[in-house]
Amino acid sequence: MLRIGIIGVSGYTGVELARILANHPNAVLTLATSRQHEGRLLSEVYPNLKGCIDITCTNPDQDTLARQADFFFTAVPHKTAMTIVPPLLEGGKKVVDLSADYRIHDVAIYEQWYQKHTSSELIGEAVYGLPELYRDKIKTARLVANPGCYPTSVTLGLAPLLRNKIIDPATIIIDSKSGTSGAGRSANLATLYCEVADGFRAYKVGGTHRHIPEMEQELSVLAGDSVTISFTPHLLPVSRGILSTIYAKNISGAGESEIKSIYKDAYMNETFVRVCPSGNYPATQHVRGSNFCDIGFSLDTRTGRVIILAAIDNIGKGAAGQAIQNMNLMNGFDERAGLLGAPFFP
Amino acid sequence: MLRIGIIGVSGYTGVELARILANHPNAVLTLATSRQHEGRLLSEVYPNLKGCIDITCTNPDQDTLARQADFFFTAVPHKTAMTIVPPLLEGGKKVVDLSADYRIHDVAIYEQWYQKHTSSELIGEAVYGLPELYRDKIKTARLVANPGCYPTSVTLGLAPLLRNKIIDPATIIIDSKSGTSGAGRSANLATLYCEVADGFRAYKVGGTHRHIPEMEQELSVLAGDSVTISFTPHLLPVSRGILSTIYAKNISGAGESEIKSIYKDAYMNETFVRVCPSGNYPATQHVRGSNFCDIGFSLDTRTGRVIILAAIDNIGKGAAGQAIQNMNLMNGFDERAGLLGAPFFP
């Protein structure tokens, strides 16, 4: 059994990693760090895990930490990750980093949207952890940068169309809606129940969300040209789930059946991408608690636009699920190990 | 006191009309029809109204009906409205029709999206009941076609920019999200609690929603040219509220302050349109239970697009509230009568 350490277990992503690992056939959680909850049972912090996982939160120094696991998930905020990841790699460990710190290949762009990068020497080595695009590189990577939640839905939704030059990249507009768990588990007035429930709003309007450079990087690779997007995130009164509604001009003349074939071909061997039957569209409640990305599309012949819909669980395929998928690949496990539980509905 | 009849009181729009009328200074509800609930107290069907309004649901023939009120709201499905409205007008009554039957000026377009129109002779006379655009015509109308919920949010959001030629009408993309009350109060598997809660999905994807011709009609008038839009509706796990996120190319070179001025000028005298302070955006929970439409925008300088956000309560300004506003205008009352209750939050 591979010994796993989660650095930063107290957030919603941390606990979802622990939940998946509790039933993983090849891995066992041996380290769960949390400054805030040091000394407490993880199942006290998250009573759902009672009887499922028996581990105490610790806050060891870097040396101790490295001895207690062979493989690490860093589920800490960006900037913090930069200081934790390098010594782990030096100690011979493999890491999936769930922060944004190693996702952006161009340091200048990273520093423009985030802050100064203090371990930029690792950026070149880090592999962007979207298995459906970079499976082979992930298999041999020491450091995988786990994608952002919005970028996962958007990149999987657009990849087949961009690769096949179906749409005009200059016309891409992305309207995304995320569940509240994406905002994390910290005491915050804006995500109190009464502020979110029975309501809906946009945030970071006008091209200011930090996932934009990440999406533009990946979409540009797929398009073979520099892509600039409009992206507007919204906050849904649900705990889990992202639905991205994506608009772009059809410049190919392709009809519905051709586009359907393109999606089918692209994802026929992908366990975790499900292309919806014609006339059906994804719903976040159908991917809840899973590592699936559901994709549907429609051709609006009145306007010549394609509308693509992609749904994920933001802490599943959008974070912890995908991280486990990457871990599986990096260690030669069955890529699906631990991830085959069906989404729960209702 | 003006005697009011609600034809079709049993839906969510019907009960919201009754709720507002319960405190209206100039009008009194004297007739509430419901085939399904004939003979029951309205406050039995909707216990929230107990002690607020004392009326029994009836199902009279057309003659009796006409005698029991002076002013009518027809809150029935399209097609049914066509058979109820004409005799009311012949009997000298004024009507606000909340169905789609008299919204579309071009019969051919109506028949293409709905079905055969059997009282098309009234279409020319019917006034589109968006007071912020057609106040003067509404004041003298016998028949007002109350706008659809999505079109209300979209038209108010875009009117100032189209009139001032700020945006390219060919680039308009509308991503709307509606609360579940918009689906009505009929037993329907798709709107069961367990199907909607903790979830999110699109519907009528690909330019097929029947509000499209209504929006295109109004946006075309504002643009002074024929407008075709992309429109995608989504179902929110909230009871009340619509947020429309609208994208369009800025072709004017106007900056943020100029656009802000355009909105301020357009709505400075409008009680029910609130322009958000810079950097603030509408939220459905801030218009809940009211007749307000909140509008915000942002200029995405990276892409040259304007993003407009408009929020309403779909059964307030999107239906019953606006219908009362129209009734006020048609009868010389203070336009705001009965509608000044502040939105409730949380």
Next chain:
Amino acid sequence: MLRIGIIGVSGYTGVELARILANHPNAVLTLATSRQHEGRLLSEVYPNLKGCIDITCTNPDQDTLARQADFFFTAVPHKTAMTIVPPLLEGGKKVVDLSADYRIHDVAIYEQWYQKHTSSELIGEAVYGLPELYRDKIKTARLVANPGCYPTSVTLGLAPLLRNKIIDPATIIIDSKSGTSGAGRSANLATLYCEVADGFRAYKVGGTHRHIPEMEQELSVLAGDSVTISFTPHLLPVSRGILSTIYAKNISGAGESEIKSIYKDAYMNETFVRVCPSGNYPATQHVRGSNFCDIGFSLDTRTGRVIILAAIDNIGKGAAGQAIQNMNLMNGFDERAGLLGAPFFP
């Protein structure tokens, strides 16, 4: 117009007071204090109030404060109220205090459940502000202690049965469920959306909630004897609403129709208490946004128990609505002024 000051406007009770006052025929809000939001428009803090109320949050010293209004609502935590209320009364003002500080008549009991009381000289003067029980005293009071939310539902639910000796006070068990707004508007992990949504739990189990002595005080008065209760509060995934389910042994032999008469007689002249028709029971969604208390009951002949159900909006009749009702009485206004808006549903 009576000039009103709200001390502590930033909580959910504060904003609900402001919302009601925005349409009150006899009162106008002239002072709204908030340390946290000093200098900000109230409608910036609570955008639902935009266009409804135009006031800036201030944080004046006690002297200035007293000059800016004639009547005060103190919507501050207990203990803080004790320091604010006495100088207001000395300055000749009338006060409705929404904290717990003046609700308990017996200082020893107050100090056992809360902390040391520093203005106990006012306790004797303060009137418990449940108008259905103490209307006449409230009319002439300088200081009214606005009841707690749970006690309001419980006391109104039990009063007729205790007065008429229908039930055995020693057998009273109260199982209450409250919406999350009752926990206030402060950043708190336990009331984050993701912690509350799609879930349900009890808290303060085992007779430890501070509303217990308040309920026992009032129930003892009604029973004419000392009453001890079992009380368990629960947290509902709703914003507004309390439902109390109350169990007690029927010791009177009274049947359903007799008990029905007792409730009808007790509340026939009470605008804000609605007794449900037989076979119907209260629902929080039917009192939402209002000052109503809905009451229903059933006789379980198998066990000889009466089950009483009482529903209120916890920030309506459970806080701000009742406070306005008290203000109306204290100033000779129509008791219902500002409070006649029908509950909104859905």
Next chain:
Amino acid sequence: MLRIGIIGVSGYTGVELARILANHPNAVLTLATSRQHEGRLLSEVYPNLKGCIDITCTNPDQDTLARQADFFFTAVPHKTAMTIVPPLLEGGKKVVDLSADYRIHDVAIYEQWYQKHTSSELIGEAVYGLPELYRDKIKTARLVANPGCYPTSVTLGLAPLLRNKIIDPATIIIDSKSGTSGAGRSANLATLYCEVADGFRAYKVGGTHRHIPEMEQELSVLAGDSVTISFTPHLLPVSRGILSTIYAKNISGAGESEIKSIYKDAYMNETFVRVCPSGNYPATQHVRGSNFCDIGFSLDTRTGRVIILAAIDNIGKGAAGQAIQNMNLMNGFDERAGLLGAPFFP
């Protein structure tokens, strides 16, 4: 692999059975019947199952049906079960029946609360499927009557205290709250999103819910004497989850630590019953999607009552999860097979 048939797959219990079976190590779903969805892929009816389970809904005659599986879950309404179960048993199959038809041992009581029983000859043979109480009998049973959701939470919560004569059975009051999935997946006005969301209500008040005789049967066995209970069910605005709050007089003089020991002893070897640490109480969101029952209690020394709280997922341990647990026992599998996924939170 054991071949499994689900009779009545279209309800929420049916789909949950299918979801669990999709990952069961010893069983495979070979038959899924639905009159309504005959000929459709189950993953079309429930898109969450796409890629997880590949089966088409059928509606075969009894003979065909019996050939297509070795073990059956009957997830049909009571009364229907009576006609389906007998021929299955005659054909040599084993059955877990999820209806109420074989839960009540006394035909007269069954017929008093339900309707005429047409296969009462099987009642004596049927084993009540609560493994924590009847494990040995279940292992050898042909027909197991899967307990109701409310009774599961209540019986597990009370069993240790009744067996140890800690509480007075005559004083038991049960206040239960259930998620909306308990009402099933049929188009029904009362369970529409807008009727349930942001609200809370009781139903079947006054000792009329059909789970009462089932609970009384089991509690009487445990108490060694006839028990009559007060039971009030409520409808929660959540999809999954039941919390039962149970009150009873402590007649034993036992203190908190003694009662704690009794619970610990009772459930120390039970995988699916988790006793909460002192001062902690169950929450439905911590058992969501699982087969766990979480139990906590408090001693109210002021009133001499014990308050017991028990939480389950109503379609997990309250229906499908427990049914799988019974199937495991009846077939000699590991009792926990397929049921070890940790509850998901948030």
